[in-house]
Amino acid sequence: MMSFKDAKKHTTLCVVNVVGTERISPNFIRVTLGGDQLQRLPDHGFDHWFRLYLPQEHGETTFDLPNRADTIGYLKYLRIPSATRPHLRNYTVRAFRPQARELDIDFVVHGDEGVASRWVQRTKAGDTVALLDQGCGYEFAPDTTFHLLAGDETALAAIVGILRDLPRDATGLAVVEIPDPADAQQVDAPAGFEVRWLPRPAGTRPGSLALAAVQAWTTDSPTTVSAYFAGEQALPAGARRHLVDIGVPKRRISFTGYWRLGKTH
Ligand SMILES: Cc1cc2nc3c(=O)[nH]c(=O)nc-3n(C[C@H](O)[C@H](O)[C@H](O)COP(=O)(O)OP(=O)(O)OC[C@H]3O[C@@H](n4cnc5c(N)ncnc54)[C@H](O)[C@@H]3O)c2cc1C
Structure with missing residues (x-):
């Protein structure tokens, strides 16, 4: 892939x-x-x-x-x-x-x-x-037992697309932070997924709710997790750090900063 x-x-x-x-x-x-x-x-x-x-x-x-x-x-x-x-x-x-x-x-x-x-x-x-x-960014191993996907609103399309195209027997958690509850969309996710929309209160740093959700997540089988993190750059960077800390191999984590607070592209 x-x-x-x-x-x-x-x-x-x-x-x-x-x-x-x-x-x-x-x-x-x-x-x-x-x-x-x-x-x-x-x-x-x-x-x-x-x-x-x-x-x-x-x-x-x-x-x-x-x-x-x-x-x-x-x-x-x-x-x-x-x-x-x-x-x-x-x-x-x-x-x-x-x-x-x-x-x-x-x-x-x-x-x-x-x-x-x-x-x-x-x-x-x-x-x-x-x-x-430019192709796809998410690279997941065939032996994946749990997909952890997290992003802010700029990664909504990416996460919704991954959920739509994963095998129907895939399991995992998808966290999407959005500016307004009404920005949530209909998702065609495999039945074994929890899809969590996190509306962001005004004045909160973009990405911080999704990052906190990842930081609260843990697993007994870190070596068969695949993860995808995208959004304001502190979110993918921090999320990756947490997964590495709990033993997920780096090569199993696809991550990229989609934008940077206060920085023009
Ligand atoms: C692989 C990839 C896929 C992406 N897919 C999407 C997508 O499908 N939909 C989408 O909306 N974005 C997507 N993005 C993010 C998008 O490219 C950036 O948000 C981009 O900076 C927007 O360009 P701009 O010209 O509006 O702002 P820029 O000129 O880049 O930035 C101007 C200012 O706006 C701020 N800013 C940029 N984006 C946001 C934002 N979303 N919210 C608040 N402030 C912001 C910057 O920090 C800067 O201060 C993707 C990024 C990548 C790398």
Whole structure:
């Protein structure tokens, strides 16, 4: 199975258009993208993620882009004059409908200070974006007896996707911290999973409730656990530390910081 470290091997770049947007809950806007180039996109499932290239706010943007996110690809991207270079962020496939050539993304709306958060509140049908496939991040061993998944709202799509695509006899705990109880979504999880939504009181540091839930978790069989942690970077870092402390082998923990408090991407 591919993991975060294999992301640079993927080379499918699709230039697509916004089909529509919908405010699905207090803090999320779902964007549907469509276009013939989605025919080429592999359907990885799980927490399938991609680089998303967004248009400049003013003027023309070029979508003639490198098809790799390795060092050479990134240097090529940086060589595009800044006036026409698209913004670059990371997002997750919430749903992919290959037949219809459509793909949904659930964007967290977090005000106007981020390029992506601003864009999603203003975009309309017909706008152009590009995405570069990066595969999946969750790597779990075949002998896994318990999956521990935890994230904040930015990892909602990833965790919901993992729950949707795990074998139906998988067991585990999924913890998703959300800004508002109404941001919880319908989940198609295996019957042996507990899915715990943790609404975050105002003024609480994002990720801290999910981290506390992981820190309160323990097991008698640490060597057959697989874990996935994503969200504000203190959450995956702290969650991983706890699992290592209770004896879970490092290679069984997939983790990545999805964003950093106070830091622009
Ligand atoms: C593999 C991967 C998959 C991801 N999938 C998704 C996804 O499906 N949906 C999704 O919404 N996000 C997802 N993210 C997170 C997203 O890329 C970041 O939140 C990104 O920083 C948003 O870009 P921006 O332009 O809005 O803000 P930036 O310009 O990056 O940041 C501006 C400011 O906003 C703050 N900020 C950034 N994100 C948030 C947030 N969510 N809440 C509060 N403050 C924030 C930053 O700390 C900074 O102060 C994913 C990240 C990764 C690495």
